[in-house]
Amino acid sequence: MRCEHTAARSRAAVGPLSVRVRPGQLRGVLIGGVVLLLLVVAALVVGRSTSSPADLLAVFTGDASPSVTRSVLGRRLPRALTATAVGACLAISGAVFVSLSRNPLGSPDILGFTSGATTAAVVAIVLFGGGVVVTAVAALVGGLATALLVYVLARRDGASRGPRLVLVGIGVGAIFSAVTSLLVVRADLDTAAAANLWTAGSLVARGWPHVIALTVAMGVLLPALVPLVRQVSLMEMGDETAHGVGIRTEPVRLAAMVLAVTLAAVATAAAGPIAFVAFAAPHLAAGLAPVAGIQLWLSAVVGAVLLNAADLLSQHVDFGMRAPVGSITSVLGGLYLLWLLARRL
Known part of the structure; x- marks a missing residue:
């Protein structure tokens, strides 16, 4: 990674990707990165059998005992990396949709995309006895199909407006939530328990296949999304203004939606529906570095920090019980939403 500084901004480049990052954003990313690293280290050393930092160092130098190595590399590290990737995917998706909808409530879980992915996964579990792979694929397809449905229903006069997108998304999400509840109620006890466990959102038993799948997905999706960020940010000023500077708003909006929804669907497929990370992370990022436009990288770091912290709590x-990480994020996100509404009303 290289950074070229100017008086007004920094340019950060990672491989073929090159984006402008303002100093406030860069400072936030660096501080958030340090916090994230500390949380990952804590996840590696704290557990049923607590390891010391010296034990952790020994794992990576090859001097640790087989049991410690298995615990750290086989269970704790892939779980922490999965939390990092899922949190980043959800946060980036949320940041894009807040900008596209021009509405602070415009996150994938509130727009109904996560509900659609959840319903598809529950259908796979309840009706087809879906295994891990089948359930994950169903969640991915369900999220994309729901996004297409919301986009089509929100279109009017050849364009999809932000407020209409939010209202249609909330309605579609409510319908899918009702369908999910009906499926679980009608299922037998064991199947209903499996469906409920998945819908709670969990990072239990997440291993290297999840890390690899998430890494590949991000490696494909982010290079396609990054070039659209500036155009989507300009579209916040209105479609007419964006047309005036040569932006084809509807193709850009559709492409950004597809990429952002796919990120959220991939995250949901990997960990189940993790609530409110996609909603809270962009707002927290905006509070840390209040600048115009989509704060893609800072949102990603904040999302990764939030989910790793919630997983440590869980x-x-x-x-009184082992709470799924999705329950933790739901409680924290609900409190944050109430605080946000109290400030604005």
Whole structure:
């Protein structure tokens, strides 16, 4: 990675990707990166059998015992990396949709995309006894199909407007949530338990296949999304203004939607429906570095930090039961939403 500094901004480049990052954003990304690293280290050393930093170092130098190596490399590290990738995917998706909808509530979970992915996964579990791969594929297809449905229903006069997108998404999400509940209620006890476990959102038993799948997906989707960020940010000023500077708004909007929905669907397929990370991360990023436009990388870091912190809470705080990470993010996200509404009303 290289950074070229000017008086007004920094240019960060990673391989073929090159994006402008303002100093405030770069500072936020660096601080968030340090916090994220500390959380990942904590996830590696804290567990049923607590390891010391020296044990952790020994794992990576090849001097640790086989049991410690299996614990760190076989369970804890892939789980932490999965949390990092899922949190980043959800946050990036949320940042894009907040900009596209021009609405602070425009995140994938509120727009109904996560509900559609969840319904498809539950259909795979309840009706077809879906295994891990089948359920993940169903969630991915369900999220994309729901996004297409919302986009088509939100179109009027050849364009999809932000407020209409949000209202249609909320309605579609409510329908899919009702269908999911009906499927679970009508299922037998074991199947209903499996469906409920998946819909809670969890990082339990996440391994290297999940990390590899998420890494490949991000490696394909982000290079396609990054060139659209500037155009989507300009579209926040209105379609007429964007047309005036030569942006073909509807093709750009559709392409950005497809890429952002795919990121959210991939994250949901990997960990189940993790609520409110996609909603909260862009707002927190905007608070850390209040500049115009989509804060893609800062949102990604904030999302990764949020999900790793929530996963640590779910593993090591006694709630009277082992709470799924999706339940933790739902509670924290609900509190954050109430605080946000209290500030604005």
